[in-house]
Amino acid sequence: MIEFLVAAALSEKPRLVTFEYAPPTPLSSCYIVGTFNNWDRSQYPLTKSTDGRTWRVTVPIKPGVYEYLYIEDGKRWVPDPKVEQVEDMNNNRNSIVVVQPPEFDALPGKLGDGKVTTAAVLHRTTRADVIRYNETDFGFRIRTRHQDVEQIWVEVNGERRAARITQSTPLFDTWIVRTTGSKAKFKYRFVLIDGDKELAYPKDGFTVNPASYPLPKIPAWIKDQVFYQIFPDRFANGNPANDGPNVSPWGAKPTATNRMGGDLAGVRSKLGYLQDLGITAIYFNPIFTAGSNHGYDTYDYRQIDPRFGTNEEFKSLVKEMNAKSMKVMLDGVFNHSGVGFFAFKDLVAKGAKSAYRDWYTTYKFPLKVEEGQKTYLGWFGAWTLPRLATEKKPVRDFILDVASMWIKDYGIAGWRLDAADQVGHPFWKLLRKGVKATDPNAWIVTEVWGDAHEYIQGDEQDNSMNYRWRLVALRFFGSKTLSAPGAVSELERIDLDVPDAARLTQLNLLSSHDTERLATMMQGDLNKMKQAVLFQFMSPGVPSVYYGDEVGLEGGKDPDCRRCFPWDPKDQNADLRAWTKTLIAFRRKHKELREDxxxxxxxxxxxxxxxxxxxxxxxxxxxxxxxxxxxxxxxxxxxxxxxxxxxxxxxxxxxxxxxxxxxxxxx
The missing domain is CATH 2.60.40.1180 (Golgi alpha-mannosidase II)
Known part of the structure; x- marks a missing residue:
């Protein structure tokens, strides 16, 4: 007999959690950071206990599952040796803390006992839990308590489809099912089964109006591209005159601060190399005026950094590339600025009286622009990266104007949006409207390392950087911690989170400026590298080659992954380059590899x-x-x-x- 489930929301009230850490060597300071505080490195200092060795802190944390680390003396980020650890998307080991909702305290979750924690059941009729794959097919997600429900069915038009678990945490299981609805309004409901109990949710079903879930309209040109990601300071130095002082010799060991002299002139001088390889589009890491070598601390969103060249030089480069049927995509860092950005400088100078006070989140004046400051909100607590208040209209208007300007006046073909999951959905919806109004064929790709389904359903970004696909490739071909059936299962799970149109244009990468390089991940094994690259060019999606990967350039974690391109042939793996060139040509020749x-x-x-x-x-x-x-x-x-x-x-x-x-x- 079916009963009807009425789901009540779980409590989100923070619970106090005490952390204790006994470092192996004496420390001067210790902080805790994690996903519970957005990795803010200055928010929660630990206090040394009277034993002189143990450090403690009590933190209010909302119920959930979080990753965390300790920061020793402001330098070393280390996991807690006493608790379970997990590997994140970038091969870092993080500790896990589970904060249980109070509703879970009285009764443990158990399969087959006929008891369902109804307060844990969650389904939203927004894009958070509804995915439209094509004209008639929809995906529905529902959350339950972990190991609390044996099976879930979704009823649509009188037919039942079995859901599958796609994500599990110590607290929750997320289920999803792909089913066929219709082009007109239709109803669906879930049936949760545990033991001898069947619970229907909700009683009268949810109503879907397909018109409320428009399908993605992705520019047609994207599926035919092969991208090449360039970290501008490290690709090629074509104009030593703009190097500036204290430039390190080409090929020097990368540090967090040194510069090597790469520039736009260098890129221009190597267009022939890129064309010979078969590249059709370049994704540039930040090229605007900034204070660092990586450029993610923007000082001027309207100016090319002088160490790379000039605005006119960039415009000329784009024009030349377009003439060669090559596209350009820029890196949009709109979650935060640098401390040299005009609005932040004005805020520092004028304090509460600044016209730009609402552009940032401030805690007290005067602002202290230094390590360890607690006067304003920085991204991940970094004092060099003050968070922009993108919910404020003046900030939105400024960024929308910048995004449109580089398309309209300089001819770029799209934007890669940095740290997109740190910015609210309303802003991204506005940015999409502005960009598409400037050029309907502009491509917008998001940086979300995990599940990006909420961002790529047609009303925000077109696609995402496919880090989840990358992890499957590295674990199957590299570490071999994933079996072939396991790899297929993971790929199918990823597919369930992506509309059909977007699946063919996800940006598939094996390395980036934020990860260890392919050659290093594969420990220099040419067989593994060739397998991974073939898998990249055979898989649905748009391949992206990180500069130097095609010649076997090695590199560990940031900043080592940002080494200079080795232009001397004796420092290149000619076999791997030839293999990559063959695969690029093969993909470009056969539409099956771009469309099927x-x-x-x-x-x-x-x-x-x-x-x-x-x-x-x-x-x-x-x-x-x-x-x-x-x-x-x-x-x-x-x-x-x-x-x-x-x-x-x-x-x-x-x-x-x-x-x-x-x-x-x-x-």
Missing amino acids: PAVYETKGDRVLALRRGKFLAIFNTGTDELKFSKPYEIFEFGHLASKSSIKPGGCAVYEVEEDDDDLRILP
């Missing part, structure tokens, strides 16, 4: 096959040779492979009949 969906198959834990149209890629990450029972007639190309077999560490692309559904990877 992917079909996956596995054999055991270490063999993965990926098909796009008539092309089949097979990857052998195991220790045994893979032999085919029937040789493939057309062997396009491969590494350690032939028509009849693939050696360990090898991969290959074959051409198969259009109607041949047998992937034939079995012996």
Whole structure:
């Protein structure tokens, strides 16, 4: 018998959590940072106990699951050795703290007991929990308490579809189902099953009006691109005259502050190299006037940094690139500015009387612009990166004007939006309207490392940087901590969070300015690198090559991942570059690799096959040779492979009949 569930909201009242840390060596200071305070490095100092060794702090935290670290002496970020740790999207080890809602205290969650914590059930009829895949298909997400419900069905038009768990934390499970509705209004409801109990939610169902969920309209040109990401200071130095003082020699070890002299003239001088490789679009890391070598502390959003060149030089570069059928995308850092930005400088000088007081969140005057300050809000607590109040109209108007100016006056093709999940959705909706009004074909891609589904459904950004896809590739080909079936399962989970139109244009990357480089992640193993790059160019999405990855440039975590491009051929891996060039040409030649969906198959834990149209890629990450029972007639190309077999560490692309559904990877 079905009962009807009435869900009440869980309490969000903060609970006091005490942290204790006994460092292995004496410290002068210790702070705790985490997702519970947006990694603000100056908010919660620990106090040394009377034993002279243990540090403590009590923090009010809302119920949830959070990652955290301790900062020792303002320098070393270390996990808590006493608690569970997890690996984040950038291979860092973070500690976990679970703050349980008070409603969970009385009764533990348990599968099959017929008891459901109804207060934990959450479904919103907004884009947070409703995804429109195409004209008729929708996805519905629902949250339950972790290990509290055995099965969930979604009823649509009299039919039931089983939901699957796509995310789990120690507190909650998130379920999702893809189902077919209609182009007209329709109803749906959930049925939660645990033990002998069935709970329908809600009684009369939710109503969907497809008109309220417009489909994404992604510029048609995007799917045909191959991007090349350039960190401007490290790609090529074409004009030593603009280097400025104290520039390090080309190829010096990167630090958090040193500069190497790369510039726009250098990029211009290497356009021939990029064209020969097959690149069709450049994504520039910040090029506006800033105080740092990375440029994420913008001083002037309307000026090219003099160390890179001039505005006219940039305009000329874009014009030349467009003439060569190459596009330019800029990095939009709109979550925060630098301390040299005119509005912040005025605020520092005039305090509460500044006309720009509302542009930032301030705590007290005068502002102290220094490490450890507590007078204004900085991104992740960084004093050099004051957070912009994008909810304020003057700030919005300024940024919208900047975003449109670089498209209208300089001809850029789009924006990559930095730290997008740190900015409210209302602002991104406005920015999209402004950018698309300037150029409907401009592309907007978001930096969200996790689930970005709320940002890419057609009313904010077009696509996201596909860090989740990257993690699958690195774990399957690199560390081998993910099996072939596990990789397919993760890829399918990612697909469930993305509208069909956006799936073909997600920005697929293997490295970036924020991560260890591919060669380092693969420990210099050419086989693994070739497999990962082939997987990148065979997968649905737009490939992005981080400068130097194509020649095997190594690099650890930031700032080491920002090394100078090694232009001396003896410092390049010619084999990897040739492989990358082959794959770029192959993707550009065959529309199947840009337009067709992917079909996956596995054999055991270490063999993965990926098909796009008539092309089949097979990857052998195991220790045994893979032999085919029937040789493939057309062997396009491969590494350690032939028509009849693939050696360990090898991969290959074959051409198969259009109607041949047998992937034939079995012996």
